[in-house]
Amino acid sequence: xxxxxxxxxFEGKVIVITGAAGAIGSAAGHLxxxxxxxxxxxxxxxxGAKKVAAExxxxxxxxxxxxxxxxxxxxxxxTLVNETISxxxxxxxxxxxxGWGESTPLWGxxxxxxxxxxxxxxxxxxxxxxxCMPYLEKEQNASVVFSGSMVGVTPSPEFIEYSTAKAGLMNxxxxxxxxxxxxxxxxxxxxxxxxxxxxxxxxxxxxxxLEALSNMFVMKRRGNPIEIAYGMMFLMSDAAEWITGIDxxxxxxxxxxxxxxxxx
Ligand SMILES: NC(=O)c1ccc[n+]([C@@H]2O[C@H](COP(=O)([O-])OP(=O)(O)OC[C@H]3O[C@@H](n4cnc5c(N)ncnc54)[C@H](O)[C@@H]3O)[C@@H](O)[C@H]2O)c1
Numbered sequence: 001x002x003x004x005x006x007x008x009x010f011e012g013k014v015i016v017i018t019g020a021a022g023a024i025g026s027a028a029g030h031l032x033x034x035x036x037x038x039x040x041x042x043x044x045x046x047x048g049a050k051k052v053a054a055e056x057x058x059x060x061x062x063x064x065x066x067x068x069x070x071x072x073x074x075x076x077x078x079t080l081v082n083e084t085i086s087x088x089x090x091x092x093x094x095x096x097x098x099g100w101g102e103s104t105p106l107w108g109x110x111x112x113x114x115x116x117x118x119x120x121x122x123x124x125x126x127x128x129x130x131x132c133m134p135y136l137e138k139e140q141n142a143s144v145v146f147s148g149s150m151v152g153v154t155p156s157p158e159f160i161e162y163s164t165a166k167a168g169l170m171n172x173x174x175x176x177x178x179x180x181x182x183x184x185x186x187x188x189x190x191x192x193x194x195x196x197x198x199x200x201x202x203x204x205x206x207x208x209x210l211e212a213l214s215n216m217f218v219m220k221r222r223g224n225p226i227e228i229a230y231g232m233m234f235l236m237s238d239a240a241e242w243i244t245g246i247d248x249x250x251x252x253x254x255x256x257x258x259x260x261x262x263x264x
Contacts, residue, residue: 101162
């Protein structure tokens with residue numbers, strides 16, 4: 001094995017991924033298993049989780065676990081940890097990937113919607129990480145990666161619940177990072193618009209809007225799920241052993257607006 005192959009080998013690692021029946025989580029599952037890891041595919045969608053786990057096992061020859069987990073329910077998260085430990089005996093890495101946000105105008109939200117989004121996008125990651133910490137602390141180069149969003153760092157009045165929850169997640173990750181070194185590393189992948197099939201359409205976009213959005217990006221297209229998984233792979237690898245508390249922006253260069261507006 002070459003030096004570079006060793007840095008990106010996940011042989012012997014056990015990695016838990018949430019929201020892993022979805023676009024980005026399943027891409028990460030396939031990638032980490034192809035690099036030698038045992039992956040735990042957890043999702044609210046039980047059928048999806050089991051299907052993705054079975055596909056990965058077949059493709060990689062690695063043992064996987066597909067498990068139904070409602071990330072907003074602490075008892076489900078405890079079961080996820082228990083099942084992982086009973087099957088694999090350890091947790092070397094965690095990808096807090098679950099999240100979703102519906103378009104809501106700035107003044108169109110309410111307490112219930114705000115709290116539900118916070119539970120899904122922020123509190124779920126806090127609870128699962130807390131439950132995994134005793135196991136992560138025992139591992140060499142243990143790492144936790146979070147799926148953040150560009151809407152969490154830019155004004156996003158059309159996604160007021162989701163954007164404020166994702167903003168909270170970023171602060172949470174930084175707090176975890178500063179008190180958990182050198183044992184466990186914490187980093188965020190700051191995601192731009194990625195093609196996840198129906199999911200973004202259900203959040204309030206139309207196909208025409210997504211086409212217009214693609215044209216706004218420097219790279220002139222939305223991302224593919226695997227392009228986010230590559231960033232997760234880097235942050236979790238031995239190549240990133242001195243990296244903690246960062247946000248790795250993967251967003252096709254974002255959009256650019258001239259600072260010299262055209263005169264009319
Ligand atoms: N796709 C994008 O454009 C984009 C942009 C920025 C950030 N993100 C973030 O990346 C992550 C993954 O997004 P994706 O595009 O793969 O989305 P996706 O909709 O394809 O997948 C999300 C998965 O989460 C699962 N899920 C929903 N509620 C759950 C719950 N309560 N408990 C457990 N699982 C639940 C869904 O069943 C689904 O399989 C999310 O955190 C999302 O906010 C995505």
